[in-house]
Every structure is written in structure tokens, then in C-alpha cells.
Amino acid sequence: MVIAPATANTLSKMASGISDNLLLATYLSAKCPIYFAPAMDLDMYKHPSSLNSFKTLQSFGNIMIPAGSGELASGLHGEGRMAEPEEVATFIEQHLTASTPLLNKKVIITAGPTYEAIDPVRFIGNHSSGKMGYELAKQAAKQGAKVILVSGPSSLNISDESVTLIRVNTAQQMYDAVHNYYDSVHVGIAAAAVSDYRPKVVADQKIKKAGEEMTIVLEKSPDILLSMGQHKKNQLLVGFALETENEIANAKKKLEKKNLDFIVLNSLNDKGAGFKKDTNKITIIDKAHNSKSFDLKSKAEVAKDIINEVIAKLNA
Ligand code: C5P
Numbered sequence: 001m002v003i004a005p006a007t008a009n010t011l012s013k014m015a016s017g018i019s020d021n022l023l024l025a026t027y028l029s030a031k032c033p034i035y036f037a038p039a040m041d042l043d044m045y046k047h048p049s050s051l052n053s054f055k056t057l058q059s060f061g062n063i064m065i066p067a068g069s070g071e072l073a074s075g076l077h078g079e080g081r082m083a084e085p086e087e088v089a090t091f092i093e094q095h096l097t098a099s100t101p102l103l104n105k106k107v108i109i110t111a112g113p114t115y116e117a118i119d120p121v122r123f124i125g126n127h128s129s130g131k132m133g134y135e136l137a138k139q140a141a142k143q144g145a146k147v148i149l150v151s152g153p154s155s156l157n158i159s160d161e162s163v164t165l166i167r168v169n170t171a172q173q174m175y176d177a178v179h180n181y182y183d184s185v186h187v188g189i190a191a192a193a194v195s196d197y198r199p200k201v202v203a204d205q206k207i208k209k210a211g212e213e214m215t216i217v218l219e220k221s222p223d224i225l226l227s228m229g230q231h232k233k234n235q236l237l238v239g240f241a242l243e244t245e246n247e248i249a250n251a252k253k254k255l256e257k258k259n260l261d262f263i264v265l266n267s268l269n270d271k272g273a274g275f276k277k278d279t280n281k282i283t284i285i286d287k288a289h290n291s292k293s294f295d296l297k298s299k300a301e302v303a304k305d306i307i308n309e310v311i312a313k314l315n316a
Contacts, residue, residue, distance in 0.1 A: 005039030015056040037065040042078030100144025107145045107187040112152035116198035128193035130154030135303035150177045171221035189238040190225040229259030262286040
């Protein structure tokens with residue numbers, strides 16, 4: 001949303017949340033980025049109350065397009081003349097490019113657990129909540145990407161028009177959903193805790209209790225990330241490693257085996273890291289085996305660090 005010309009009166013109402021006309025009501029409920037281009041007389045432009053309005057509006061995340069100098073409506077000359085329309089357009093274009101480095105990039109992210117049916121009422125699953133993957137999707141979208149989030153069963157939801165959420169249950173469904181889009185994406189991030197094995201046969205009816213023991217024969221489920229690595233064209237590929245021992249060595253092995261650009265290692269030995277937690281402590285290891293360790297942080301902040309690494313690698 002662009003507000004230009006933004007007079008001293010309009011700006012002071014925007015800063016104090018007054019909504020006495022359609023423009024102000026639209027501004028107060030807008031969810032898109034807001035740019036304002038002040039246009040006022042020179043003394044007004046320098047007045048502390050205007051400076052206050054600029055500061056307040058910027059503190060709300062609005063972006064100011066500074067006024068230029070020239071002839072003003074009063075006939076005086078000085079600062080306060082609205083930036084020329086072409087300057088406004090160029091400013092917005094440059095600002096959008098700088099503030100959304102993933103603009104025009106498509107990112108696919110897997111999240112959550114998978115559930116592998118044993119019979120109509122039972123399944124093999126795990127404790128993954130999906131939090132890490134959902135935070136990554138939010139962060140990638142915030143940086144301008146179009147995101148496809150393929151999620152196993154999770155209580156989480158996401159409402160961001162740049163994110164397409166595809167819900168699946170099983171590893172096979174996750175594999176199929178990922179490969180429907182994989183050729184068209186620039187970045188793939190596998191944050192899902194996929195069941196490594198699934199029952200070889202799924203019973204049609206609920207299995208009855210019988211005897212002291214029961215055996216379920218399992219077979220390997222598809223390794224989604226491995227297949228993404230094998231079919232890689234120009235995609236930047238990121239995986240996770242949740243390890244309990246020989247963390248760094250195991251993560252490096254996985255990085256190579258799955259043909260990744262970098263791997264995010266989290267160790268269950270670190271307090272605050274792992275399943276169902278709101279925090280995580282990660283080490284990022286890249287193809288050249290450079291590693292960066294980060295402090296314990298909220299998953300939202302961890303997602304920011306990971307997406308920043310994606311941006312750095314795309315620009316490298
Ligand atoms: O081999 P491991 O399961 O430890 O590898 C973990 C990484 O591989 C994670 O990024 C996970 O999302 C991904 N993965 C997958 N499909 C599987 C198993 C793991 O995409 N079947």
C-alpha cells in the first residue's frame with residue numbers, strides 16, 4: 001500500500017491510529033507493506049510533531065519515502081516536496097528487492113511426523129510437532145519466497161498467502177507430494193521426521209489381541225531427502241540430522257550421502273533441543289565441511305538463521 005502524498009495531517013492521524021476516513025481505515029487494517037511519501041510545506045516537514053509522526057510510523061514497520069526539495073504548494077522552495085512518482089516507484093522496487101531476498105524463489109519444506117498405518121486404528125509415528133518446519137515456512141515467506149509446505153499430521157496451521165500447505169499422512173504421500181513440485185523449486189528443506197520403516201502389510205480390519213507377543217514385519221519407507229538429492233538439478237538442498245552420538249561425523253556422512261548443500265545438526269544431548277520443544281540449538285555444516293554453531297534460541301529465531309544461510313548460499 002502506498003500513501004502519497006501523505007500530508008502532515010494524514011501522517012499524524014496514521015501515527016495516532018485515528019480512522020476518520022476510508023484511507024485511514026484501509027491503512028489501519030492493511031496487512032501488506034506500507035510506504036508513505038510525505039508532502040508538506042518546509043516548516044511543517046521539519047516540525048518536531050511531523051518528525052515524531054515519521055518516527056512512530058517507522059517504528060510500526062511502515063517505510064518512509066523521504067521528500068525531496070523543490071517548489072512547494074505554498075510557492076516557497078525547500079524540503080517537503082513529495083518524491084516524484086518515478087522516484088517512488090524506483091524506491092519501492094529497490095526496497096522490495098533488498099528486503100525480500102527470496103523474491104521469485106520457490107521453496108519446498110517438509111515438516112512434522114509421518115504416520116504409517118498398522119491397521120485402521122493404529123499406526124507407527126513419532127513425537128515431531130512440525131514446529132521447526134512451520135517456522136521455516138513462515139520465515140522463507142517473510143523473505144519473499146513462495147513456499148510449499150508438505151506437512152505430516154500436526155496440530156499446527158499457517159495462514160500466509162505465500163504458503164501453500166499440503167497435508168499428508170504417510171512417508172509415501174509426502175514423497176509423492178514433494179516430487180510433484182520438486183523440479184520447479186529453487187530450494188528444498190527437509191525438516192520432517194519421516195518414519196524410517198512402515199508395516200509391510202496394513203491389516204484391513206483391527207488386529208485382535210492374541211497371545212503374549214505379536215510381530216509386525218516392517219519395510220523401509222522411501223527416503224524423501226535422499227531421492228531429492230539424487231534428482232537434484234540446481235536446487236539448494238538442506239537436511240536435518242537429529243543425533244545422539246558422534247553428532248558431527250554422522251551429520252557429515254548424511255550431508256554427503258544425501259547430496260546436500262548444508263545440514264542442520266541438532267543433538268538430543270543439548271538441553272532445549274529436539275522434539276516438541278519451542279527452542280533448538282543447531283550447528284550448520286556445509287559441503288566444504290565449514291561449520292557454524294548457534295546458541296540455544298526459539299525455533300522462530302533458529303528458522304531465521306537457517307533461512308539466512310539459504311540466502312547466503314544462493315548469493316554465493
Ligand atoms: O537419515 P536420517 O533419517 O537421519 O536423515 C534425516 C534427514 O532426512 C531429515 O532432513 C529428514 O527430513 C530426511 N528424511 C527424509 N525421508 C526419510 C528419512 C529422513 O526426507 N525417509
